[in-house]
Amino acid sequence: MENVISFQFVHLRKEFPILHELAVYWTNLNRGDLPRRSDIDPRQLERVLPYLFILDRTGTNDATIRLGSTQLETLTGAPAKGLQFSDLIDPSSRDLIADGFEKLWIKNTPQSFDITSSFTDERDTISGKVIVFPLRDVFGRVTKAVGALQVMGRIKYPPYTFDIRRAAQDIDFEYLMKIYKG
Numbered sequence: 001m002e003n004v005i006s007f008q009f010v011h012l013r014k015e016f017p018i019l020h021e022l023a024v025y026w027t028n029l030n031r032g033d034l035p036r037r038s039d040i041d042p043r044q045l046e047r048v049l050p051y052l053f054i055l056d057r058t059g060t061n062d063a064t065i066r067l068g069s070t071q072l073e074t075l076t077g078a079p080a081k082g083l084q085f086s087d088l089i090d091p092s093s094r095d096l097i098a099d100g101f102e103k104l105w106i107k108n109t110p111q112s113f114d115i116t117s118s119f120t121d122e123r124d125t126i127s128g129k130v131i132v133f134p135l136r137d138v139f140g141r142v143t144k145a146v147g148a149l150q151v152m153g154r155i156k157y158p159p160y161t162f163d164i165r166r167a168a169q170d171i172d173f174e175y176l177m178k179i180y181k182g
Contacts, residue, residue: 015129015152016128016129016150018047018048018051018148018150019051019129019131019148019150021045021047021048022045022048022051022052022131022133022146022147022148023110023131023133023171025044025045025048026110026133026146033136034108034134034135034136034142035135035136036135036136036137036138036140037054037135037136037137037138037144037146038138039135040054040135040146048148049069050069050070050071051069051071051148051149051150052067052069052146052147052148053065053066053067053068053069053072053080053146053147053148053149054066054067054144054145054146055085055132055144055145055146055147056143056144057105057142057143057144057145058084060101060102060105060106061086061097061098061099061101061102062084062085062086062097062098062101063084063085063101063145064082064083064084064085065080065081065082065083065084065085066081066144067081068080068081068083069148069149071148071149071150071151072088072149074155074158075088075149075151075155075158075159075160076088076158076159076160077158077159078159085097085101086098087161088160088161088162089161089162089163089164090161090162090163092163093162093163093164096113096164096166097113097164100113100132101132103170104132104134104145105134105142105143108134108142109134109170109171110131110132110133110134110170110171111131111132111169111170111171112129112130112131112132112169112170112171113129113130113131113132113164113169114127114128114129114164114165114166114169115127115128115129115130115149115151115162115163115164115165116128116162116163116165117153117160117161117162117163124156124157125153126151126152126153126154126155126160127151127152127153127165128149128150128151128152128153129149129150130147130148130149131147131148131171132145132146132147133145133146133147133171
């Protein structure tokens, strides 16, 4: 199995280079124990910052946006700070986001979501991916997360809500560790 290449990361690196960069960064911070929120150094994430967000856990199935990126503010048409993350998701897809957050908070498993705008006119549709990585707070509990959202398509009509195209995908953490930590 040493020579097996994860298509999840080939796709991420090719189609969503910003998200791939965050995945590499988080993996390098993870030294056998989940990184703390205070470990995040914005100077090392210069290209990622316009897409980056920080979340505060608000239960098993959701989170509040603590720090929103310019990408999120462009998509929401307003400051994203203080919004529930699920507010970005169409109600028909909220059970999928809730399942992903449960894995993030309870199992500490990084999550990936494929998203598409909930507009019906295909010319105005944008699609993309969200990745979210768990972080510990100052007390060592997993109550924070760092993530990024990258979309393709022309952003025309905010505010957007997104449909989740399929159930959240666990990010293959063992594979991440193997390829990025040698």
